[in-house]
Amino acid sequence: MGILLITLSIWSCSGDKLYLGADARVAFSQDTVWFDTVFTSIGSASQAFRIVNDSPGRILLEDISLEDGVGSEFRINVDGIPGPDVSGLALDEGDSLYVFVEVTIDPEDYDLPFVVEDRIRVTVNGFSQYVQLLAWGQDAFFHGSPGGLSSLSCDEVWTAQRPHVIYGVVGVPPECNLTIEAGTQVHVHAGGGIYVDRGELHVNGELGQPVIFEGDRLEPEYADIPGQWGIQVDTIVQTEFGVAQASILGGGLWLYGSTGSTLRHAILRNGNIGIQVDTTGTTGAALTMENCIVHNMNAIGLLAQGAHIDGTNNLFYDCAQACAAFTIGGRYRFTHSTFANYWSEGTRGTPSVLFNDHYEDINGNLQVRPLQETRFLNCIMWGNNASLEGFDELVVDLEGDENDLLLRGCAVDLDDFGTAPWIEESSIDAAPPFADVFARDFHLVSGSNQWNGVGIPAGLPFLATDLDGLPRVVGSGADKGCYERQ
Numbered sequence: 213m214g215i216l217l218i219t220l221s222i223w224s225c226s227g228d229k230l231y232l233g234a235d236a237r238v239a240f241s242q243d244t245v246w247f248d249t250v251f252t253s254i255g256s257a258s259q260a261f262r263i264v265n266d267s268p269g270r271i272l273l274e275d276i277s278l279e280d281g282v283g284s285e286f287r288i289n290v291d292g293i294p295g296p297d298v299s300g301l302a303l304d305e306g307d308s309l310y311v312f313v314e315v316t317i318d319p320e321d322y323d324l325p326f327v328v329e330d331r332i333r334v335t336v337n338g339f340s341q342y343v344q345l346l347a348w349g350q351d352a353f354f355h356g357s358p359g360g361l362s363s364l365s366c367d368e369v370w371t372a373q374r375p376h377v378i379y380g381v382v383g384v385p386p387e388c389n390l391t392i393e394a395g396t397q398v399h400v401h402a403g404g405g406i407y408v409d410r411g412e413l414h415v416n417g418e419l420g421q422p423v424i425f426e427g428d429r430l431e432p433e434y435a436d437i438p439g440q441w442g443i444q445v446d447t448i449v450q451t452e453f454g455v456a457q458a459s460i461l462g463g464g465l466w467l468y469g470s471t472g473s474t475l476r477h478a479i480l481r482n483g484n485i486g487i488q489v490d491t492t493g494t495t496g497a498a499l500t501m502e503n504c505i506v507h508n509m510n511a512i513g514l515l516a517q518g519a520h521i522d523g524t525n526n527l528f529y530d531c532a533q534a535c536a537a538f539t540i541g542g543r544y545r546f547t548h549s550t551f552a553n554y555w556s557e558g559t560r561g562t563p564s565v566l567f568n569d570h571y572e573d574i575n576g577n578l579q580v581r582p583l584q585e586t587r588f589l590n591c592i593m594w595g596n597n598a599s600l601e602g603f604d605e606l607v608v609d610l611e612g613d614e615n616d617l618l619l620r621g622c623a624v625d626l627d628d629f630g631t632a633p634w635i636e637e638s639s640i641d642a643a644p645p646f647a648d649v650f651a652r653d654f655h656l657v658s659g660s661n662q663w664n665g666v667g668i669p670a671g672l673p674f675l676a677t678d679l680d681g682l683p684r685v686v687g688s689g690a691d692k693g694c695y696e697r698q
Contacts, residue, residue, distance in 0.1 A: 231269025236337040239266040244358045245313050247347035257315060264308040273301045275335035284330045286345050287314045315347045325349050326377040326428045327401050356380040364390055372396040377428055378404045381443055386410040395421040399428035400441035410469035417477030419681040425480045439510030442484030463488025470498040480506045489519035497522040503679055518542045518581055523549055524673045527694045530555050533562045541569045541581030546588050547672050550654050550693040553595035564595040564605040569612050580612040587672055588619045590665030592644050592693040598625035621666035623692050637666050655695045665690045
C-alpha cells in the first residue's frame with residue numbers, strides 16, 4: 213500500500229508540470245468572431261469560440277485579454293471568469309476551454325465607426341496569438357465578410373437610403389452589373405474595395421449629389437489621411453534573405469475586362485490606388501469617367517494597364533506617385549481634365565502623368581504593347597515638382613514604333629520635348645494660373661488667352677458644361693482643364 217501511495221504522489225507531481233518550450237501554441241476554433249447582424253435598435257449579441265492546447269504538454273495561459281481593455285465595445289468571459297483580462301489558467305495537452313464574447317451596439321451612436329473592432333490576445337510562454345473581433349456599428353448597408361473575396365448578387369443596386377460599408381473585397385461577377393445611385397456614400401474598410409471581373413460598374417452621381425468613396429473611419433483626424441482603403445492582397449515572396457510576406461496593392465475600384473463601366477460625378481479620396489483598369493481589349497471604352505474627382509491617394513489616382521478609357525471634366529490631384537499612369541499600351545481619350553500633383557506628405561520622384569507601352573515579363577524580356585488612338589485635348593498636367601531641373605511632370609516612355617499618341621491644346625511640364633510628334637498647340641513649361649494651390653482650388657483665374665484650348669476633334673468625348681456644371685465655351689475658346697472661366 214505504501215509503495216502505491218508513493219507512486220501516485222510522483223505521478224501527481226509530474227502531471228502538474230508545465231511545458232515551457234518556445235514552440236508552445238494554442239489553436240482557435242475560429243480566428244475571427246464576426247457579429248454580422250445589422251443592428252436596428254440597442255441590443256447585444258453573444259458568440260463563443262474554443263482555445264485548444266495544441267502543445268506537447270500542459271501549458272499556462274498567461275494572458276487572455278481584450279487589447280482595448282475596459283474601453284472596448286466587446287466583453288469576454290473565459291470559462292466563467294469575466295474579462296477584460298483573465299490570466300493564470302492551466303490547460304492540459306489536447307484540452308480546450310470556451311471564451312464567450314458579447315457586444316452591445318447602439319446604431320444611433322454616431323461616434324461609433326461603421327466597423328467596430330478589437331482583438332483577444334492569448335499569450336503562452338511569452339508568445340501571443342490573436343482572435344479578431346468584428347461587429348457592425350452604425351446603421352448602414354454592409355457588404356463583404358472576413359476572409360477575402362465575397363461576390364455580390366448579379367445586377368445589384370445600391371441606393372442612398374443609408375451609407376454602404378465594404379469589409380474586405382466585394383466582387384461583381386462576370387456579365388453582371390453593380391449600379392450605385394446618386395448621393396450614395398460608400399465607406400471602405402482598410403484592405404477592401406470593389407473588384408469588377410468582366411462585368412460592369414455604373415456610378416450614377418449627379419451634380420450636387422456625387423457618389424463618395426472613402427474610408428470607414430469618421431473621426432476628424434482621419435479626414436485627410438491617405439492610404440485608408442483599397443484592395444490589398446497579402447502573399448509570400450522569395451527574397452535573397454529567404455521567404456517574406458508582401459502586400460500587393462490594387463485599385464479601390466478595380467476593373468478587369470470590363471465591358472463598359474461608367475463613373476459620373478464620383479469622388480474618391482484617401483485611398484491607395486483610386487481606380488485600376490486592367491487589360492480590356494474591348495472595342496468601346498471599358499470605363500467612361502465624367503465629372504469625377506480623385507485625390508489624396510497614397511500611390512496612384514488612376515492606374516491603367518492595357519485599358520480603354522474615356523474621360524471628360526475630371527480632376528486628379530495629390531497622389532504620392534502619379535495622378536494617372538497609362539501603361540502597357542491601350543487607348544485613352546481625355547478632354548478638359550486636370551492632373552495636378554501637389555503631394556506634400558513626402559518626397560515624390562514620379563511624374564504627375566505617365567505614358568508607356570511596355571513591360572518586362574518574368575523571363576526579363578521586354579514586351580511592347582502600343583498606345584492606340586490615344587488623344588488628350590485641353591488637359592493640364594502639372595505639379596509642385598515642375599520647377600525642378602531635370603524633372604518632368606509629364607513622362608512619355610515609349611519603346612515601340614507603332615504608338616498613336618497625340619496631346620493637343622494641353623498645358624504640360626515637359627523640359628525636353630524636342631520635336632516630339634505627339635504634342636501640338638500646347639503650352640510647355642508655363643505654370644497654370646490656379647486660383648490657390650494651397651487650398652487645392654484648381655480653377656483658372658488668369659485672363660490670358662493662352663489658357664484657351666482648341667477645337668474638339670471628332671470622336672472625342674465632350675460635355676457642354678464643366679466640372680462645376682457651368683457652361684463651356686464651344687470650340688477654340690474653351691479653357692484647358694476641368695474648370696471653365698466664367
